Amino acid sequence: xxxxxxxxxxxxxxxxxxxxxxxxxxxxxxxxxxxxxxxxxxxxxxxxxxxxxxxxxxxxxxxxxxxxxxxxxxxxxxxxxxxxxxxxxxxxxxxxxxxxxxxxxxxxxxxxxxxxxxxxxxxxxxxxxxxxxxxxxxxxxxxxxxxxxxxxxxxxxxxxxxxxxxxxxxxxxxxxxxxxxxxxxxxxxxxxxxxxxxxxxxxxxxxxxxxxxxxxxxxxxxxxxxxxxxxxxxxxxxxxxxxxxxxxxxxxxxxxxxxxxxxxxxxxxxxxxxxxxxxxxxxxxxxxxxxxxxxxxxxxxxxxxxxxxxxxxxxxxxxxxxxxxxxxxxxxxxxxxxxxxxxxxxxxxxxxxxxxxxxxxxxxxxxxxxxxxxxxxxxxxxxxxxxxxxxxxxxxxxxx
Amino acid sequence: xxxxxxxxxxxxxxxxxxxxxxxxxxxxxxxxxxxxxxxxxxxxxxxxxxxxxxxxxxxxxxxxxxxxxxxxxxxxxxxxxxxxxxxxxxxxxxxxxxxxxxxxxxxxxxxxxxxxxxxxxxxxxxxxxxxxxxxxxxxxxxxxxxxxxxxxxxxxxxxxxxxxxxxxxxxxxxxxxxxxxxxxxxxxxxxxxxxxxxxxxxxxxxxxxxxxxxxxxxxxxxxxxxxxxxxxxxxxxxxxxxxxxxxxxxxxxxxxxxxxxxxxxxxxxxxxxxxxxxxxxxxxxxxxxxxxxxxxxxxxxxxxxxxxxxxxxxxxxxxxxxxxxxxxxxxxxxxxxxxxxxxxxxxxxxxxxxxxxxx
Numbered sequence: 001x002x003x004x005x006x007x008x009x010x011x012x013x014x015x016x017x018x019x020x021x022x023x024x025x026x027x028x029x030x031x032x033x034x035x036x037x038x039x040x041x042x043x044x045x046x047x048x049x050x051x052x053x054x055x056x057x058x059x060x061x062x063x064x065x066x067x068x069x070x071x072x073x074x075x076x077x078x079x080x081x082x083x084x085x086x087x088x089x090x091x092x093x094x095x096x097x098x099x100x101x102x103x104x105x106x107x108x109x110x111x112x113x114x115x116x117x118x119x120x121x122x123x124x125x126x127x128x129x130x131x132x133x134x135x136x137x138x139x140x141x142x143x144x145x146x147x148x149x150x151x152x153x154x155x156x157x158x159x160x161x162x163x164x165x166x167x168x169x170x171x172x173x174x175x176x177x178x179x180x181x182x183x184x185x186x187x188x189x190x191x192x193x194x195x196x197x198x199x200x201x202x203x204x205x206x207x208x209x210x211x212x213x214x215x216x217x218x219x220x221x222x223x224x225x226x227x228x229x230x231x232x233x234x235x236x237x238x239x240x241x242x243x244x245x246x247x248x249x250x251x252x253x254x255x256x257x258x259x260x261x262x263x264x265x266x267x268x269x270x271x272x273x274x275x276x277x278x279x280x281x282x283x284x285x286x287x288x289x290x291x292x293x294x295x296x297x298x299x300x301x302x303x304x305x306x307x308x309x310x311x312x313x314x315x316x317x318x319x320x321x322x323x324x325x326x327x328x329x330x331x332x333x334x335x336x337x338x339x340x341x342x343x344x345x346x347x348x349x350x351x352x353x354x355x356x357x358x359x360x361x362x363x364x365x366x367x368x369x370x371x372x373x374x375x376x377x378x379x380x381x382x383x384x385x386x387x388x389x390x391x392x393x394x395x396x397x398x399x400x
Numbered sequence: 401x402x403x404x405x406x407x408x409x410x411x412x413x414x415x416x417x418x419x420x421x422x423x424x425x426x427x428x429x430x431x432x433x434x435x436x437x438x439x440x441x442x443x444x445x446x447x448x449x450x451x452x453x454x455x456x457x458x459x460x461x462x463x464x465x466x467x468x469x470x471x472x473x474x475x476x477x478x479x480x481x482x483x484x485x486x487x488x489x490x491x492x493x494x495x496x497x498x499x500x501x502x503x504x505x506x507x508x509x510x511x512x513x514x515x516x517x518x519x520x521x522x523x524x525x526x527x528x529x530x531x532x533x534x535x536x537x538x539x540x541x542x543x544x545x546x547x548x549x550x551x552x553x554x555x556x557x558x559x560x561x562x563x564x565x566x567x568x569x570x571x572x573x574x575x576x577x578x579x580x581x582x583x584x585x586x587x588x589x590x591x592x593x594x595x596x597x598x599x600x601x602x603x604x605x606x607x608x609x610x611x612x613x614x615x616x617x618x619x620x621x622x623x624x625x626x627x628x629x630x631x632x633x634x635x636x637x638x639x640x641x642x643x644x645x646x647x648x649x650x651x652x653x654x655x656x657x658x659x660x661x662x663x664x665x666x667x668x669x670x671x672x673x674x675x676x677x678x679x680x681x682x683x684x685x686x687x688x689x690x691x692x693x694x695x696x697x698x699x700x701x702x703x704x705x706x707x708x709x710x711x712x713x714x715x716x717x718x719x720x721x722x723x724x725x726x727x728x729x730x731x732x733x734x735x736x737x738x739x740x741x742x743x744x745x746x747x748x749x750x751x752x753x754x755x756x757x758x759x
Contacts, residue, residue: 087674088449091667095442096445182572185571210558
């Protein structure tokens with residue numbers, strides 16, 4: 001009896017694997033061009049996947065368009081690797097990509113922690129890599145030659161926050177809190193220091209809380225008793241929604257100011273009416289709301305390709321992939337020495353000037369960061385349950 | 401034929417055919433040593449991961465499988481090993497101990513020459529933590545012990561998050577050096593290549609297996625069984641229960657500390673996010689899946705849990721989002737059909753079977 005059950009289970013397991021294997025479509029048609037891949041690393045599953053899926057879809061779209069256009073010396077495909085956003089699981093995947101001679105470039109890793117752990121392996125293989133969303137400033141200081149960042153770092157996001165709070169939101173008193181994460185704490189420290197130097201006395205309190213809790217009434221009380229009229233949150237959206245909801249319940253009437261980590265749909269749905277009027281600083285361009293011809297074609301293409309609107313970092317993922325594709329187009333067909341070819345791509349990307357992407361015009365510093373003029377920080381406001389673009393922060397500050 | 405019968409016959413076969421058994425063992429060793437040379441760096445890397453988890457599972461197996469103490473905060477000792485190595489080598493410690501401008505403790509020595517001593521540092525740090533936690537809490541039993549260890553795991557993680565001056569808080573410690581070997585004029589740097597870590601872990605696992613199987617057959621091992629089965633009866637028979645449990649805890653913790661040192665030196669990056677409750681549960685499920693109280697079970701459990709998701713990922717790329725679903729299903733199926741684990745301890749299997757018979 002026992003044996004039979006085993007046999008049945010074993011058969012079911014085999015069947016399901018075979019079925020899954022058959023479901024895999026083999027889309028490589030008759031094509032004389034050699035096949036190469038661009039890797040993608042990020043949390044494709046798990047609680048923070050919403051910050052990554054957009055750039056993966058963007059990368060897929062860029063590759064599809066390049067293949068369809070037909071002017072590439074190779075046929076490209078995307079090789080997505082789900083890192084779960086964790087440093088430990090990113091390392092084997094980095095060696096997987098580094099050991100694969102058909103990988104010409106890597107988009108990602110999407111987060112900063114996993115980048116620190118995985119990048120040395122990728123860089124050792126001289127693979128050009130562009131991260132669409134890892135914003136920790138430390139990444140640029142590691143001396144990686146073929147590494148680039150397609151967004152502004154935490155310094156550039158946090159830098160204008162004090163001015164925005166004081167001039168645009170007219171907040172005389174600012175409370176700064178963070179979620180103790182690598183991202184949130186770094187950002188909140190930059191903002192708190194900025195307020196202290198530029199507007200002494202305006203900072204009425206700082207606090208660090210642990211993420212993943214349900215009850216933030218302690219923090220909410222502190223915000224209310226500090227009589228702050230602007231609350232800055234360095235952290236992600238699930239906590240942001242809980243904190244603003246609980247602070248409003250305690251009588252907080254000021255304005256919420258957040259950054260890219262809390263600017264996603266989770267905030268809108270979880271905070272509901274309490275999120276109305278919240279402001280966000282983000283290096284991410286909400287493609288679709290900016291009226292730019294390049295941008296409108298991207299939005300319609302993206303919608304046609306994925307059946308959904310672009311979300312956070314869709315544009316950056318698309319641009320990062322296109323930067324690599326552009327370099328491949330220039331470098332021609334890879335020779336037998338793949339390392340030299342990858343280095344050529346890296347040099348090409350480093351020399352990029354005036355590459356017009358959907359989110360910005362790209363040019364890089366020697367350390368892989370965007371040049372200052374290319375970094376654009378946008379200000380968004382929640383109006384009627386949607387993120388509405390207010391404009392570029394620098395323009396708004398000049399007017400205010 | 402039931403499981404215990406099969407296991408007994410394997411033992412008998414070895415006793416009767418010593419020559420053949422030696423050949424089999426040598427062949428197995430050769431395979432273990434040579435196989436990674438033929439694999440891709442990715443597979444090597446997965447194997448390294450597997451061995452690292454196997455080492456952790458071996459340590460936890462002593463606590464959970466042998467002594468029957470449910471430890472839900474095992475990852476804390478792993479974290480302590482990681483941080484011990486990271487803090488000493490990356491120099492955050494000496495930076496934290498600045499006394500005014502310019503004067504601080506002696507500069508960081510050239511740790512590369514000391515790398516092997518640092519395995520001991522991690523081992524001792526974790527063992528001390530194990531004893532410090534164990535001494536007051538091992539008087540508790542069952543659920544209460546589980547809750548206290550759960551709390552300890554969280555305390556270590558949260559302390560690492562907030563102890564900015566030494567652990568660099570949530571940003572984590574970077575620029576941890578790779579190990580280097582300097583022995584009788586022989587110089588070797590581990591670097592990013594997964595192979596040296598594989599062999600290092602292979603040696604550590606072999607050592608651990610040797611130590612654990614010997615311990616299990618010793619007086620201490622029998623004391624653990626007695627405690628696991630009935631603590632009151634064991635105490636009544638003169639077994640020093642708290643001291644024996646402390647032994648189990650300290651051995652488990654120091655193993656995790658060593659695994660932590662290897663991990664930190666390999667990944668070069670340590671942050672509190674790597675040591676969540678989920679990691680503890682992962683290691684625990686390796687022990688349970690493989691077979692509690694059996695050394696080989698712990699290794700097989702680690703192999704299944706680390707390798708299966710990766711195989712699914714590589715074999716069916718379009719299926720990779722669902723790999724944890726399949727993985728969960730595998731766990732459930734194994735637990736339904738083999739509650740004693742894949743390679744159970746003979747004694748535990750007999751307990752489960754006789755329980756069946758009574759019911």
